[in-house]
Amino acid sequence: MTPRTGLWLVGARGGIAATVAVGLAALKQGAAATTGLVTEGPRLGPLVERLDPIRWDSLVLGGHDIRSTPLAEAARLLENQNGALPHGSAAAYADELAEADRRIRPGVAFRSGPAIERLTEAGCLHEAATPRAAIDQIRADLEAFAADNSLDRVVVVFLGSTEPPVDTASLPARWEELGKTLSDSAGCPLRASSLYAIAAIEAGMPFVNFTPSLGSDCEAIDELARQRAVCHAGRDGKTGETLLKTVLAPMFAERNLEVMSWVGHNIFGNRDGEVLDDPEHKATKVHSKDAVLPPILGYAPQTLVSIESIRSLGDWKTAWDHVHFRGFMGVPMTLQLTWQGCDSALAAPLVLDLARLIDLAQRHGEAGVVRPLAGFFKSPMGASTSDFGAQSRELVDWVASLNGAAS
Amino acid sequence: MTPRTGLWLVGARGGIAATVAVGLAALKQGAAATTGLVTEGPRLGPLVERLDPIRWDSLVLGGHDIRSTPLAEAARLLENQNGALPHGSAAAYADELAEADRRIRPGVAFRSGPAIERLTEAGCLHEAATPRAAIDQIRADLEAFAADNSLDRVVVVFLGSTEPPVDTASLPARWEELGKTLSDSAGCPLRASSLYAIAAIEAGMPFVNFTPSLGSDCEAIDELARQRAVCHAGRDGKTGETLLKTVLAPMFAERNLEVMSWVGHNIFGNRDGEVLDDPEHKATKVHSKDAVLPPILGYAPQTLVSIESIRSLGDWKTAWDHVHFRGFMGVPMTLQLTWQGCDSALAAPLVLDLARLIDLAQRHGEAGVVRPLAGFFKSPMGASTSDFGAQSRELVDWVASLNGAAS
Amino acid sequence: MTPRTGLWLVGARGGIAATVAVGLAALKQGAAATTGLVTEGPRLGPLVERLDPIRWDSLVLGGHDIRSTPLAEAARLLENQNGALPHGSAAAYADELAEADRRIRPGVAFRSGPAIERLTEAGCLHEAATPRAAIDQIRADLEAFAADNSLDRVVVVFLGSTEPPVDTASLPARWEELGKTLSDSAGCPLRASSLYAIAAIEAGMPFVNFTPSLGSDCEAIDELARQRAVCHAGRDGKTGETLLKTVLAPMFAERNLEVMSWVGHNIFGNRDGEVLDDPEHKATKVHSKDAVLPPILGYAPQTLVSIESIRSLGDWKTAWDHVHFRGFMGVPMTLQLTWQGCDSALAAPLVLDLARLIDLAQRHGEAGVVRPLAGFFKSPMGASTSDFGAQSRELVDWVASLNGAAS
Amino acid sequence: MTPRTGLWLVGARGGIAATVAVGLAALKQGAAATTGLVTEGPRLGPLVERLDPIRWDSLVLGGHDIRSTPLAEAARLLENQNGALPHGSAAAYADELAEADRRIRPGVAFRSGPAIERLTEAGCLHEAATPRAAIDQIRADLEAFAADNSLDRVVVVFLGSTEPPVDTASLPARWEELGKTLSDSAGCPLRASSLYAIAAIEAGMPFVNFTPSLGSDCEAIDELARQRAVCHAGRDGKTGETLLKTVLAPMFAERNLEVMSWVGHNIFGNRDGEVLDDPEHKATKVHSKDAVLPPILGYAPQTLVSIESIRSLGDWKTAWDHVHFRGFMGVPMTLQLTWQGCDSALAAPLVLDLARLIDLAQRHGEAGVVRPLAGFFKSPMGASTSDFGAQSRELVDWVASLNGAAS
Ligand SMILES: NC(=O)c1ccc[n+]([C@@H]2O[C@H](COP(=O)([O-])OP(=O)(O)OC[C@H]3O[C@@H](n4cnc5c(N)ncnc54)[C@H](O)[C@@H]3O)[C@@H](O)[C@H]2O)c1
Ligand SMILES: NC(=O)c1ccc[n+]([C@@H]2O[C@H](COP(=O)([O-])OP(=O)(O)OC[C@H]3O[C@@H](n4cnc5c(N)ncnc54)[C@H](O)[C@@H]3O)[C@@H](O)[C@H]2O)c1
Ligand SMILES: NC(=O)c1ccc[n+]([C@@H]2O[C@H](COP(=O)([O-])OP(=O)(O)OC[C@H]3O[C@@H](n4cnc5c(N)ncnc54)[C@H](O)[C@@H]3O)[C@@H](O)[C@H]2O)c1
Ligand SMILES: NC(=O)c1ccc[n+]([C@@H]2O[C@H](COP(=O)([O-])OP(=O)(O)OC[C@H]3O[C@@H](n4cnc5c(N)ncnc54)[C@H](O)[C@@H]3O)[C@@H](O)[C@H]2O)c1
Ligand code: NA
Ligand code: NA
Incomplete structure (x- = not known):
C-alpha cells in the first residue's frame, strides 16, 4: 500500500502555501500539468520515478500560521492579481482548501521582527513561556498531525515571512550550548524559524527552509540533525x-x-x-x-x-x-x-519537489545537510558551487546514485 | 626556440580581422589585458598554458580579402563607431597594421552571392578558370606565406562575409565525387568558403570556419580532412x-x-x-x-x-x-x-583562442572535426549538446585530457 | 426623450468589436469604470458632457462580419488570453452579447486579399455581382438596422481586418469618375473597406475607419461626403x-x-x-x-x-x-x-469615443473629414500635425468651440 | 560692436562645466554642430535669432569651485568615460580650457553637507566669518570678473554639487527678515547655493539654479530679485x-x-x-x-x-x-x-540656452522668476504646468512675445 506522507507548511496561509494547496488539489484530480515541477521534468523525472517518490495523491497538507485568512481567500487574492492562479481555482478546489484549513494550527513568533508582529492575529499565536516550550508545542502539533492522519512520514517546509538577520557570530557552535539558551527567552539568540527547525528535527522529520531566515543554517542545529539522523536543507528558494x-x-x-x-x-x-x-x-x-x-x-x-x-x-x-x-x-x-x-507559481512546485527529494534522502539514510539540493536555494548550506548548471548536474548525479544504491 | 606560427585570415580586412590585428599588436606590447580570451581565463588558462600553446608574440598575420581598405582605416572606423576599439589604437599600432597589410593577397569569390559581389574591388579578386584553379591559387598563397615568413605552422580562419545557403542535400557524400565537380565551374555546388577550406586542408593546415557559410561543414570535406589528418572546426562564432x-x-x-x-x-x-x-x-x-x-x-x-x-x-x-x-x-x-x-570585440579574442586550440589539436594528432570546440559556434559540427555549460565542461575536459596525454 | 443611437461595427465579431460589446454592456450596468474613455476623462469629459453626447445606455449595437463565431465565444477567448477581458465577462453579459449577435449581417469581401479570404465562412458572405450591388446591400442592411430598432441616428465604424494596400495614384480624384467604376467588378480599384464607407455616406451616416485599410481616405469619397453633408474620419486607430x-x-x-x-x-x-x-x-x-x-x-x-x-x-x-x-x-x-x-482593451474605448465625437460633429453641421479627431489615428486624414500633444489640444479646442456654438 | 557677455559657473570644475567649456570652445571654432541647443533648434532658433542673443564667440567663461582639478583633466575624464566627450577634445581645446581655468576662484561651502565637505580641497575654499561676508566675497569676485574682462553683462549659473534639503517652512517670507540672519552663522537657515544666488542678485546679474539645491527658490530671495529688478530661474535641470x-x-x-x-x-x-x-x-x-x-x-x-x-x-x-x-x-x-x-552632454547645452534666455529676459526688463523657462527644470519655480509639451509652447509663445515687443 502507498505510504501516506504529510507535508507540513509553516506559513500555511501565505501565498506560496495557497499555491501549493491549489496545485496539489489540481494534480490529484489530474487537472494540472506538471509544468514547473523539477522532479517531473525530462531529466530528473525518470530517475526520481524509479525511487518510488511521494505520490501527489497520497500527500496530506497541514501547517502553522499566525493569521486566520482561509486558504480559499488567499487563493482568490492570487487569482485576482493578474492571474497568479488560474481563474476559478479557489472555487474549483473549495473542499480541498477547506480541509487543509482545518489542519492549520496557531504558530509561534519568537523575535520575528516588527513586520511579522504587525501581521499576527489574535488567536493565531501560541504564546510560549520559553523557546523550549515553543519547540515542544510545535513538536506536539507535528506529532498530532502524523497520528491524526495516519501518516507514515512527514516533511516540514518553512515558508514563514522573512525574519530580521541573526548575528551568526554570536551563535554557539555546539548543540549542547545552543540548546541551553532555549530555556531563557532573554538570552536565546535564535528566532522562530530556528525553533521550527529544532522541533522538526527533534521529531525526526526532515526540514526544508525555503526562506532567507536562519532556520537550521548554523553549526549547532546541523549537529543536532546529524545526531538525530535527520535531513535538512535550505536557505531561500531560488526562483527568479x-x-x-x-x-x-x-x-x-x-x-x-x-x-x-x-x-x-x-x-x-x-x-x-x-x-x-x-x-x-x-x-x-x-x-x-x-x-x-x-x-x-x-x-x-x-x-x-x-x-x-x-x-x-x-x-x-x-x-x-x-x-x-x-x-x-x-x-x-x-x-x-x-x-x-x-512569485508563488515559481516557488510552489519547488516546495513539492523539495518535499519529494528530502524525503528520498531521509529514506536512503542520509543525515544533516542534503548538499545536492543546493541548486534550489539562493544561499545553499554547504554548497560546493553557485553555478546553476553545475548544481543541476550534481542533483542529477545524486539521484542517479540513489538509484544505483537502490538497485 | 619558440616555433613561429602563422594565422591566415580569410576576410583579412574586415571588422573582426582588424580587431584581431590591433589586439594582437597590443598583446605583443603588453598593452592589452587578456580579457575576452577564453584560453587565458581562470578555468582554461592554466591547463592550456602547460601545453605550450601559440604565443601571441610569435604569431604572424596574413590573409585574403577582396577589398583593399588598409587595416589602419578599418581600425579607425571601429574607433569611431562608439568606441568599438579604444581610441588611438590605429595610430598606436600603425606599423604593425601596415606590416600585416603587406601580407594580404587577393581573394576568390566563387558563387559568393550578390552582396559580396557588390563589395568586390578591382585588383583584389583572383579570377580563376575553375574552382580547382582557385583552390590551387589559395594553397599557393598559403604556402608562400609559410615559406616567406619561416613559419613552422599555419592556422587558417575563415572570416569572410556570409554567403547564401548551399543546398546540402545536393552535395555528394564522398570526397572522390565532390572533388570531381571542382573542375567544372557550372557544375560545382560549393561556394568560396568551401574552396578556402579545401585549400587549407590540402596544404595540411587546420581550418576554422567562424561564419555561417558552409566552409568545411559537409561529409565529403570532412572525409578529406581525415584522410589528410588535418583538423577543422566551425560554424558561426557564438558571440551574443x-x-x-x-x-x-x-x-x-x-x-x-x-x-x-x-x-x-x-x-x-x-x-x-x-x-x-x-x-x-x-x-x-x-x-x-x-x-x-x-x-x-x-x-x-x-x-x-x-x-x-x-x-x-x-x-x-x-x-x-x-x-x-x-x-x-x-x-x-x-x-x-x-x-x-x-560584435568585433566579442569575436576577435575567440579567433585567437580557436587558433590556439585547433593548433593544439593538430599537434596532438587529432584529425577531422574537433568536437570539443562546439561551444565556440552557433552551429557546431558534430556537437553532442547545445547547452553552453555542458560544452564548456567538455572543452575543459578535453584540454585536461591533452595534458594527461602530454604528461 | 433620449434619442436612440445605433453603432454599426464592420468586423462585428472581431476582438475589438467583442470588447466594445462587453464594455458597453458593463457601462450600461454601471459595472465598468470609464477608464480608457477619452470623452469621460478629466479634460474632455466636462466639455463633452455639456453637448449631450451619445449615452451608453441608449446605444444599440449591430454590424457586418464574414465569420459566424458568436460574440460570447470571442469574449471568452479574450478572457483566456491572459485576461484581455476580466474573467467572467462573457458569462456576465451573455444576454447582451446574444442580442447583439442577432443584429450582425453577412459582410462583403471585395478584393479583400488572401488572408481575409481565408477567414471567410460560408453563409457569412454576401456575394454581390458588382461593387455597386454590394454597396446597395450594405446600405439596405444599415437602413433596416435603423428602422428595426427605431434609431434616430447611426454611426458606422469600420473594424474589419486590414486589407492589402490600394494604389492610390490610380484613383480618380472626382466622385463622378470613381462612382462609374463601381458597376464593373474588374475595373473597380477599391476594396471592401471603401464600399462600406460609400454605403454609409450614401445612407447619410457618419463613417469612422479605425483600420489602415483605405476606407474613405481618397479625394473622390471625401467629395461624396461633402456633397451629402456627412462626416467621416480615420485611418488606423493610434493605440500603442x-x-x-x-x-x-x-x-x-x-x-x-x-x-x-x-x-x-x-x-x-x-x-x-x-x-x-x-x-x-x-x-x-x-x-x-x-x-x-x-x-x-x-x-x-x-x-x-x-x-x-x-x-x-x-x-x-x-x-x-x-x-x-x-x-x-x-x-x-x-x-x-x-x-x-x-490591443483590444486599448482600441475599444476609442471606438466608443469616436462614435460620440463624430456624432457630435454631424449634429453640429460639419461635413467631410473631421480633422480635430486626428489624434485618434496613426494616419490621420488632413491632419495639420502628428504631435500628439498638439493634436490633443486641437481636440479640446474644437469641442470647446462646439460648446461655444451651442451656447 | 557685439556686447561681451560673461558666463559665471558655480561648480566651474565639474562635469557639466567642463562640457560647457569644451562645447563653447568647439562652437567658437565652428567645430561643433548645434545639436542639443534648444535656442538653435528649428522651432525656437529663428525667433531667438531675431532678438540678438548672446553670441557663442563673445561669451567669456569664469566661475567658482572648491576643487582644483584643471578643466582639461575634467574633460579627459569625460572622454574616457565611454565617450562622454568626443575623443581628443581636451587636447584640441587645451588653450581655451587653460584660459578659463585662470578665471576660476575659490568657492564658499556654507552648510553644504558632508559629501561636499569631503570634496573640498585646501586653498580652494574662501573661509568667511559670516554668510554676509561670504556673499560679499562672491559679489566682489563677480564684479572683478566683469571689470577684468570688460564685460557688458554677466549671467551666473549654479552648477554646484547637490546640497541637503533646507527646511523651507522655517524660512522667513520677507527679505528684510531673511537678510538679518546672514550676519549670524549659527542662525542662518540657508546653504551656499542661496548665498551665491543673493550675491548675483545683489550684483544685478541674472541667476540660474541648475541643481536641486535651494538656490533662489524662496519667497524672500524672490522679493529681493524683484526689488533689484533681476531675473532668476530654476530649479534642477530636466535632462533625462x-x-x-x-x-x-x-x-x-x-x-x-x-x-x-x-x-x-x-x-x-x-x-x-x-x-x-x-x-x-x-x-x-x-x-x-x-x-x-x-x-x-x-x-x-x-x-x-x-x-x-x-x-x-x-x-x-x-x-x-x-x-x-x-x-x-x-x-x-x-x-x-x-x-x-x-548626463553632462545633456545638461551642458541647456546651460548655454538658459544663459541666452535669461539674458534676453533681463534685457527686456523682466524681473523675478522667469516662468516661461519652466520646461528646463524638474522643479520649476512658479510653473503653471508640468506637461512638457505645454511648457514648450509657453516658451515659444514667450520668445515670440519678446519679438513682438521688440518690433
Ligand atoms: N518566489 C518566492 O515567492 C520566494 C522565493 C524565495 C523565498 N521566499 C520566501 O518564502 C516566504 C513565503 O513567501 P510568501 O510569498 O508565501 O509570503 P506570504 O507573506 O504570503 O506568506 C508568509 C506566511 O507566513 C506566515 N508567518 C509569518 N511568520 C510566521 C511564523 N512565525 N509562524 C507561522 N507562520 C508565520 C504569515 O502569516 C504568512 O501567511 C517568505 O519568507 C519569502 O521571502 C519566497
Ligand atoms: N560577432 C561577430 O562579429 C560574428 C559572429 C559570428 C559570425 N560572424 C561572421 O564573421 C564574418 C566576418 O564578420 P565581420 O564583422 O568581420 O564582417 P566584415 O564585413 O567586416 O568582414 C568580412 C570581410 O570578408 C571579406 N570577404 C568577403 N568575401 C570574401 C572572400 N570570398 N574572400 C576573401 N575575403 C572576403 C570582405 O571584403 C570583408 O573585408 C561574417 O560572415 C559574420 O557573419 C561574426
Ligand atoms: N489596437 C488595436 O487593436 C488596433 C489599432 C489600430 C487598428 N486596428 C485594426 O482594427 C481592425 C480590427 O482589429 P481586431 O483586433 O478586432 O481584429 P480581428 O481580426 O479580431 O477582427 C476583425 C474582424 O473583421 C472581420 N472582417 C474582415 N473582413 C471583413 C469584411 N470585409 N467585412 C466584414 N467583416 C470583416 C473579421 O471576420 C473579424 O471578425 C484591424 O484591421 C486592425 O489592424 C486595431
Ligand atoms: N544632467 C545633469 O547632469 C544634471 C541635471 C540636473 C541637475 N544636475 C545637477 O547639476 C550639478 C552639477 O552636476 P555635475 O555632473 O557637473 O556634478 P560635478 O560633481 O561634476 O560638479 C559639481 C562641481 O561643483 C563643485 N562644488 C560643489 N560645491 C560647491 C560650492 N559650494 N561652491 C563652488 N563649487 C562647488 C564641485 O567641486 C564640482 O566641481 C549637480 O548638483 C547635479 O545634481 C545635473
Ligand atoms: Na487588435
Ligand atoms: Na551630471
Missing part, C-alpha cells in the same frame, strides 16, 4: 532574479569577460513584499541575493540589489538587471534583463 | 544572442518551465550587417541562429529571429529577446533581454 | 507603439536632439496578427506606422517597423522600440521602450 | 528620466488611462552620483524627481525614485522606468523605458 544570476554569471566567467557591475532592482506587491519593505527584514533578503557572484566570477564586482514593494504588482515580481561588463581591449558592453514572474 | 540562448534555455529545461515562444530581434550597422541585409545572405544566418533551442528543450517552441541593418549602430549589435514561458498551473511569464555588445 | 512615437518624437525636436534611427518591433498573436502576417496585408500596416516621424522631426531618420505574429501572446501586443539619438558634441545615446498592452 | 515623465504622463492623462504605479531606478557613476550617494544629499534630488506626476495626472499614483552610484557607468546615466497602468475594463498593462544618456 538570483536564479538568472547563477545561470548567466558562469557565461561571463567561461568567456573571460569582466563584470564591472551588476545591478538588480526588484519590485513586487504581495505580503512578502510588504514584510520585506521593513528595513530590518529586508536586510536578510538582500544579503541572500547579493552573495552569489564572487564565488562564480572569482572576484567581486560592484553589486547592488534593491527590493521595493509596489502594491499594484501583487504577486508579479518584476526584476530589472543591468550588467556592465568589459570585453577584449577593454570595450565596455551591457546586458539588461527584465524578469516578469509570478 | 545565440550564446545567451544556449546559456538560458538549459535553465528552462532544468526547471521544467515550458517555453511557448522565443523572439530575437537583432540590429546592427557594420558591413556584416549590410551583407546580411540581402535576403539571400540573411537566410544563412537566421538558420544558424534559429536551431539551438529544440535540442536543449526537447520540443520546438515558436521562434523568430530577425536581423536588420541599422547604420547608426555601427559595430554595436543590439539584440532584444522576448521569452514567453509557462510555469506551474500554466501561469504565463516573461523574460526579456537586451544585449548591447560590440 | 505609434502613439508613443507621436508623444516622444516632439521631445527630441524641442530639445534639438538628432534622432539617427528608430526601430520598432511588434509581436502579438491574435487574429489581427495572423492577417498581418501575410506580406500583402502587412504592407498596409507598416506603411501606416512608419510615416509619423518626419513631419515631427523635420527630417527622416532611418526607421524600421516590423510586425510579427507570435501566437502565445494572444491579444497582448508587445512592442520594443530602440531610439538612437545624438546630443551635444555628437554624443550618441539610446532610449528603449517596451510596451505590453492589450 | 524626469523629462520623459513629463512627456509621457500627459499621454496617460489624455487617454484617461490610470497610472497605478511609476517606478524609476537611476544608476550612474560620476562625482554627482557620488555626492548623491550620501543619504542627506540624495533626499534633495529624489524629492525633485518625484513630484512631477500628480499635477499632470490629477491624482497621486504610488511612485518610487531611486538613485544609486555605480562607478563603472561614469557619466552615463542609465534609468529604468516601469509604469503600471490600467485601461478599459480595468485591464492592467505595462510600459518600460530604459534611458542611456550622457
